[in-house]
Amino acid sequence: MTDVLAGLVAIAPALVLTVTGFVLMALDLLPPRGRHEHLGFVGLAGVVAALVTTVLLWGSDVSAFRGMVVLDNFALFFNLVIGYATGLVLLLSMDYLRRRGQESGEFYILVLFAAVGMVIMASANDLIVIFLGLETMSLSLYVLAGFFRSRIEAGEASMKYFLLGAFASGFFVYGIALIYGATGSTNLDKLGVAVAAGAGRDPLLLIGFGLLVVGFGFKISSVPFHMWTADVYEGAPTSVTALIATGSKAAAFAAFLRLLLASLRPVQADWALLLWGMAVLSMTVGNVVALAQQNLKRMLAFSSIAHVGYMLIGVVAGGALGNAGVLFYLLVYTFTTAGAFGVILLLERGGEEAVRLEDTAGLANRHPLLGLALTIFLLSLIGIPPTAGFVGKFYLFGAAVRSGYYWLAVIGVLNSAVAAYYYLRVIVSMYMREPEGTPTSVVPSFAGALALVVALWGVVQLGLLPAPLFDLAQSAVLPLLR
């Protein structure tokens, strides 16, 4: 009986979200049939409940289902990130879907099930469970990416995401199989014991881990596994893009970090070198290619690749500072990116979505507050103080310097300078250019405005008073480093 209870506690946040999903499925069949906005609010209530559960369970350290699922501060911190990401996306979606004439109950249900997958990944302590979470999340996201099915880009996005994602999953499963073959277990702790005992030199195990890195690299969209990113970000509905950029990345990082810390810490020197290369490539390719983008969603796609590069710096640097830096940065990045996409999805030009750079021309003159909001998000993406983006980068680069990765820090800051150019271009366009033709209009949306306020609060709060949350992040990673 206590086992069952412990199991329920361990998956409580996922359970709350799942139940909300089922409730939504039932509600979707009931009147009023024409409108679906209330489903969004019910979903939001579920997310808030999951967040409350997370906060209430803070500090717990439960292992259940024969060690396959754990609920520790590490998982709870990621639940926080995922909860905020999902909540913001739900808020952003409501008016947006109606405006585009695509509102339906399935959307909210799929978003919630994607969140379930993410939360499971954050708690997973077994490769099989990681895979379960990964697939639950991915399948929902494949559908969501193509949700605007009348648009040709949506079809491309969904198809590309699905095909490449299926390949990545294939690599992932094959990696699990090889690891199981080498060690006889898929439990992360048992793998850690095996690696510590010297299995880290077993070629079978090495290839297996290599394949897992491919799978994770795909999900966090790090170079060279990033090819899908720009097309999917462009074709997916903008609120789904925000979810892919924030929540799914956070979940993949959660599982990846747990694997690296719980199982592979004895051979850190080996994988740190590999991730060093991935970090440098991701930052550089992401930023350089973003320079050439005229479509804001594509620009943010490449920028997200670059930001993964920054986060990998923290993973490479390791230690409490580096890993907590990654956690903190994911939270910051969630607020910032959801905010930036949130502003973009409010823009319309001639009834169409306005997602190109020139569509922002003169925006700040006509809508000062919205312009200011986007400016703050962009400054945070550059990493200008006193926004949260600066503090996040500060921790990451600080961790790199502390661990002696001076070059990585230097490459990181030079990349930040390159990145400043394309973010500033948007600010230039908003403040310093006049629109040609019909100016872009802004769609008033209460839910959207609420989402932006929450995101702004996050960016400013974490920028001015980062210490409490960073301490939480540190307390989340410390048990894994023991």
Added chain:
Amino acid sequence: MTHVLSLVTFVPTLGAAVIFLLPRRSDTLVKVTTLVTSVVTFALSLPLYTRFDPAAADYQFVEQAPWMPTFGVSYHVGVDGISLLLVLLTTFLMPLTLLASWDSIERRWKEFAITMLLLETGMLGVFLALDLFLFYIFWEAMLIPMYLIIGIWGGPNRVYAAIKFILYTLTGSLLMLVAILALYFLHGAATGTYTFDLPVLARYVLPAGRAQDLLFLAFALAFAVKVPMWPFHTWLPDAHVEAPTPGSVILAGVLLKMGTYGFLRFCLPLFPQATLAFAPWMFTLAVIGILYGAWVSTVQVDIKKLVAYSSVSHLGFVVLGLFTLNPQGLVGGIIQMVNHGLSTGALFLIVGMLYERRHTRLIADYGGLWTVVPAMSALFLIVCLSSLGLPGLNGFVGEFLILVGAFQVNRPAAVLATAGIIFAAVYLLWMYQRVVFGPVTREENRRLGDLSAREWVILAPVLALIFWIGVYPVAFTSKTEASVQALITQVQTKAAATAALASRTP
């Protein structure tokens, strides 16, 4: 009044918040509120001068509160003889600049006011911060308002100039961020205390060698871009020419000083050994800057560009003075920072006034102004003379002290720099002659109006200070001497300690 520094720093922010809430329609209300805010800030900063103890070398009016305690970051501000005059210069120039913007900024005054006031907070924060983390926050945060001022209210090529400005300075300062972190961890590993507190870090003796050299270079690059020293100066002419008059005044008057202040506050005490090692290089770059800036100024056809390049030359003097590491050179450098802020600020103000009347800045479009606008021409002359270092005016005091200092340590550099003063006379007086003397060559110039009451109010305080510093510099130098002497002692003892450290570990 223990929180006087925080008050001075954040009253402008408060003013910006109030203006944010004011209605957009009432421009005059916004203007008056902005001006009142800046005047109040100036008034609040005056006790710093009167109550500053010139005998004490240490930081005064210190405030310290924990901010990110696990990281050793604190809100730590204070003022000493090195920063006092720069703080006062900032609060002094701000109201004048805002008055100069009264009519010349034609659109979106409300946004302009908010940006300017936030800029003031940033600048004051840079001069007052005694915590490297806090300093870096102000240092970077200040870029954005300046970028917006150039980019929104600037001239035709403003976007290019604004982006160039921010990318240059950002690249320099990001490398400084890595150096700050490296210093933090080196100090932490050596002493066990992880802190960003400047006074604590300044006591730490970094071993001589590659680490110290690289850290020095990373800091120096950030500051050299800001000064700007040749060859990192190319953003300056663009930024100055495109910036609106208030932007130019603040840029020349205060922002450039952050570079030289940074050398003084961080490079010298934190990396004394590297400072000594690199001093010849700094002298070389400074002298090149002095001569190059002067020569390029001579051939300019645009008055504003001429003044911009003259800044490269003048700031070269300041850097020369700072790296002499003797009292004359350092005090001269500090006074020269203030002088340059006053005289170049005034030059930009006058160029702006000319531009408002004629909408051109080309020297060739003027001529014979003395007969048309005698009062303005007279003030223009005084400011030019102050800028070229005429004895009796402020510029002479600073340059003389710097050259006295430089002669003691590096005679060739001092000789070449002295030649720079002659070139300064050439380009300034030649420009003045073509603009003011001779017959009126253009019909449009005959109807120009002389200084208005508002313009008198702007220029009179600057001129008063120009004379005051020129005639009685002790009123200002006396405030700096104790801190300068302490800094020199600190550099020398630390350099000696570093050398001892190096000789013990072969």
